[in-house]
Amino acid sequence: MRASAAAPAEPKKTVWVWTESRQVMTAAVERGWSTFLFGSKDLGKDWSSTARINALFIDGPGIFDEENQKVAVISQVSSPGELDLVQPDNAEAENIVIDFRGGWQVIRAENIVAAFQGCKGNVLAVSTNTTEAQVFLEALEQGLDGVVLKVDDMDDIIKLKDYFDRRNEAKSQLPLTKATVTKVEVVGMGDRVCVDLCSIMRPGEGLLVCWIVCQRNVSCSF
Template sequence: MASSSSLGSAKALGCSHASLLAPQTQRTVVAPAPSRRSSVRMRPSAAAELAEPKKTVWVWTESRQVMTAAVERGWSTFLFGSKDLGKDWSSTARINPLFIDGPEIFNGENQKVAVISQVSSPSELDLVQPDNAEAENIVIDFRGGWQVIPAENIVAAFQGCKGTVLAVSTNSTEAQVFPEALEQGLDGVVLKVDEMDDIIKLKDYFDRRNEAKSQLPLTKATVSKVEVVGMGDRVCVYLCSIMRPGEGLLVGSYARGMFLVHSECLETNYIASRPFRVNAGPVHEYVIVTGGKTSYLSELGSGKEVIVVDQNGLWRTAIVGRVKIESRPLILVEAKDNSGDDTYSIFLQNAETVALITPDTGSGGRTAIPVTSLKVGDEVLVRKQGGARHTVIEIQEFIVEK
């Protein structure tokens, strides 16, 4: 890798100067405003806030197996120190070769597309500034042990810029640091590896992040039964993330139909808001996790990943901080879809803080209905799925659940 250099002045990045060592203007994360009502309206911008640009991945390798694995996963930009190797690989695969020459990177037409800066000290970090960039793309090689804080400083300094800032990573675990710095993350990574496993793991990581933030189809279901039953061991799921009004977990007694259970983000006269918690139901119930799988609520624990879904079906991943299982009185809720052919079931704790999310019904509509206020005829949101599961994976087979 080239040595650090003070990058010449240019305005390709289109943003104003910001010193990386000076205090940065931080983005404020605002928790949902307290409410004394049991049902609230989701902010119109909440769904849009979840979307984020797709991250860029360049691969720097001399392994043809790594090249093949990367191309199969949609990554086609490769860095080469040798033009002969780049030309050889370009003759056998459809790739975008870039060539390293000292502290600069060129494309096949010998046009400069990026500059490289090595950062191993605060003084070298201070040279990497928007006003000092002489190419639209900047590749940073962090050396000296520190990665997270320098990456956060760069994210803060380059926010709003048109260019792309990537960081060199020598393994898939290290590569995950940079897309998450200051939540927004750097624009991408240069994965410098010779092991195919690193390509596979990094792609799996991006799949879990669901960078496209796709939507899950949700459907309306009409409540057909509300019945107070006996005691059961219910599970509260504490996430490492804040949930907004209108967000929750998909939970159900049957995998074929999962109810959208609201978080406890609403504040009442009797209990403070807990926007990181979902009172999800008893131990036997399914919850949707990453990878298109389900898990029993009893199987969740610290470090597990679940998906948080909002009223519009937009979803994101979240890490479970802990779970708490306690014996509590339960209520049974059954609902039918609009066709009337399928009935879905869920047990929940019989408490005012536990609620099901409703369809978006306009500015006067309710986002969630507490189970203590739920009645036959109310509409709630469910996620319809294939019915059969074997070790949490959906399969096609004959099955009857009731």
Template sequence: MAVSSSSLGSAKALACFHASYLAPRRTASSSTCPRLPSIKMCASPAPPAESRKTVWVWTENRQVMTAAVERGWSTFLFGSKDLANDWSSTARILPLYIDGLEIFDEGNKKVAAISKISSPSELQLIQPDNVEVQNTVIHFQGDWQVIPAENIVAAFQGFAGTVLAVSKNSTEAQVFLEALEQGLDGVVLKVENMDDIIKLKDYFDRRNETKSQLQLTKATVSKVEVVGMGDRVCVDLCSIMQPGEGLLVCVGSYARGMFLVHSECLETNYIASRPFRVNAGPVHAYVTVPGDKTSYLSELRSGREVIVVDQNGLWRTAIVGRVKIESRPLILVEAKESSGHDTYSIFLQNAETVALITPDRGSGGRKAIPVTSLKVGDEVLVRKQGGARHTGIEIQEFIVEK
């Protein structure tokens, strides 16, 4: 999935060819960059579990073009070569123009073919063996998308080229990028409203796929105290969590340090495993959400997203399915980081199914310690951050929390 300098011009043009975002790899492409008539950029070597999503923009609105360029997308499709040349004079872009069902670059080199799909029989004709160019743009006719997109992902598994789908808005683009979890290689966003550009960029930013690991630190438990009753929040997700995964939570009075609270995925003798649930803490506690923000647990609703983090700091987003608030007995846990300067605290329900995640090493192989077994001297994982928050956004200001 590479392009030679002869097919796209200078290396400088290649550098600004398209914006890429990390996502699970679907293709088994080589680590080298063969000289093929493809217009997918040959990037620097990436970890084998990663590949890149491609975004092209198809529009006749200059505001849309400006919004796309500002967000790092510079490949544009035009209905004519004259229009492509005209727009190239006003912004630094890579113009491609459409002629019938074929797409050409500035040098009149054919770089992609468009396949219009309006029926299941036409969909079956789109197979890797029938594709003559490295880049295939699928243009679905009508309102149906999800199942056809899944069929395309399955059919082109292992295909060395690039498969993109034309999307009429950011929501459709998300469908194509997530089909069968791995999604197509990219999308052609055909829009005349800059809001769709902004929403699609926000979609990538929420996943923040180029920063998939958070820095966690060890903290030593300094206090465990049974306190009174409080309203605690169970967060049920639309995703399954594995041992060692949970949510980052802190009490509202100490936003500078967040505890990694384990899910209820572990089996016990008294209750069945609920790997979709985190018994996260009281209503006033903060939880980490996408965009480097926090939300009060009491403000979570069905459909919102949270950040699921594992023992090594690797994270992903998950959708909240339900929030359950009930009055339960609470435990106060305090812990100090290794330097001893900062103390963090959290309230959790006093129950065997509620646990804090431990460091990968030095915990005797345990991934989590139930709060009912927690004692002074145990090590748990926390995430350090700034001390002040305003509407969930970290800010720099003088603040005293007790």
């Protein structure tokens, strides 16, 4: 088997921070996250005078930078029906922030990610803790483009950075490359394996193992 080309690198995830805690702000800046959301312009200007941050201000459904340029829109979603109304490709800004009111658990994370796959804009979900952030970043093996971490506890900043460090370390230990099969040899019996492809296969796709295709539940063309 001859490697032909390296697999494309995963797009870098975006992290914005929404907080009123100066400790959280300091912890985030120390870990390389410098974009912050503010509901109050006074707080944003105060922090900008003491730290190098990218301050963004929420004004109605829009999010603006310090020069009053719209950089994102924010949509509040509390039901699957409201999620269907969000159209990132028609948004007035490059970024769209989804704020799930009343608990996002009413909508499966996989459905949330699937709803925005392939859209042109960057979609970020508001997360109130590290666990929620990880779910949005991992669902369907791809996750959303990023998260807005809305917290007032610096431990959440530390935990999310540790998560990214572990994730990057795991990827560096097992790089994936495209390869071409140049020769096949019989080497004897192998071990039995179980492959769970429920989250990454679509109707019409199958798995070819030892020239026999087994598919369950959903009919396909094989």
